[in-house]
Amino acid sequence: DQQVKQNSPSLSVQEGRISILNCDYTNSMFDYFLWYKKYPAEGPTFLISISSIKDKNEDGRFTVFLNKSAKHLSLHIVPSQPGDSAVYFCAASQSGGSNYKLTFGKGTLLTVNP
Amino acid sequence: DGGITQSPKYLFRKEGQNVTLSCEQNLNHDAMYWYRQDPGQGLRLIYYSQIVNDFQKGDIAEGYSVSREKKESFPLTVTSAQKNPTAFYLCASSIPPGLNEKLFFGSGTQLSVL
Numbered sequence: 001d002q003q004v005k006q007n008s009p010s011l012s013v014q015e016g017r018i019s020i021l022n023c024d025y026t027n028s029m030f031d032y033f034l035w036y037k038k039y040p041a042e043g044p045t046f047l048i049s050i051s052s053i054k055d056k057n058e059d060g061r062f063t064v065f066l067n068k069s070a071k072h073l074s075l076h077i078v079p080s081q082p083g084d085s086a087v088y089f090c091a092a093s094q095s096g097g098s099n100y101k102l103t104f105g106k107g108t109l110l111t112v113n114p
Numbered sequence: 115d116g117g118i119t120q121s122p123k124y125l126f127r128k129e130g131q132n133v134t135l136s137c138e139q140n141l142n143h144d145a146m147y148w149y150r151q152d153p154g155q156g157l158r159l160i161y162y163s164q165i166v167n168d169f170q171k172g173d174i175a176e177g178y179s180v181s182r183e184k185k186e187s188f189p190l191t192v193t194s195a196q197k198n199p200t201a202f203y204l205c206a207s208s209i210p211p212g213l214n215e216k217l218f219f220g221s222g223t224q225l226s227v228l
Contacts, residue, residue, distance in 0.1 A: 004156070006156075009154070034216060036219075041202075041221075041222065041224070042221050042222065043118075043120075043204050043206075043219030043220050043221045043222050044157070044204070044219050045219070046216040046217070046218075049216065089156060089157065101147070101159055101162060101172065102157075102159075102217060104149075104156040104157040104158075105156050106154065106155055106156040107156060
């Protein structure tokens with residue numbers, strides 16, 4: 001039972017354009033969401049997060065949007081750069097639990113073409 | 115520099131052999147985690163520890179064992195009972211869990227079966 005789903009295994013965009021990566025979740029108890037970026041043979045690095053009390057969080061070129069009613073979030077990268085090419089993982093957690101852990105999606109490989 | 119160190123970078127296991135993956139952190143984090151990544155898959159939680167001398171099974175703990183004798187260290191043993199050990203293993207840490215703080219990841223260990 002996959003609670004966090006990234007239905008697009010890959011995405012290709014041109015440099016300077018917008019990249020939109022999508023993520024859906026099924027567990028209504030999730031209230032905190034994160035995006036991680038991962039290069040091959042390296043550990044993921046934190047990119048941006050959003051709490052369920054917000055519907056948007058922005059950090060430079062990266063913006064995450066949360067639609068709680070649809071159980072959907074998206075990561076927008078504007079403008080996209082070749083260095084953004086990586087696998088992006090969506091993750092979710094439930095705050096206040098006694099056993100904190102993140103549930104990850106399968107990831108989306110973003111390729112930004114020069 | 116503070117961070118998480120995983121060693122070795124590459125590891126080979128023979129049939130019937132136990133192998134231990136090292137994870138050390140100097141971030142003074144209470145919580146530590148082990149994840150496994152398979153090609154085309156998300157990160158799946160093997161074990162996690164919220165405090166020294168305590169650890170909990172994650173989603174795929176069978177065939178693995180851990181210890182948490184020191185705050186800085188959380189080694190993972192892949193036992194001979196793990197029939198499909200080939201994967202990329204990631205260690206992570208965070209400050210006290212449940213506070214919606216992000217995970218910091220090491221650079222990973224690629225384990226392969228000879």
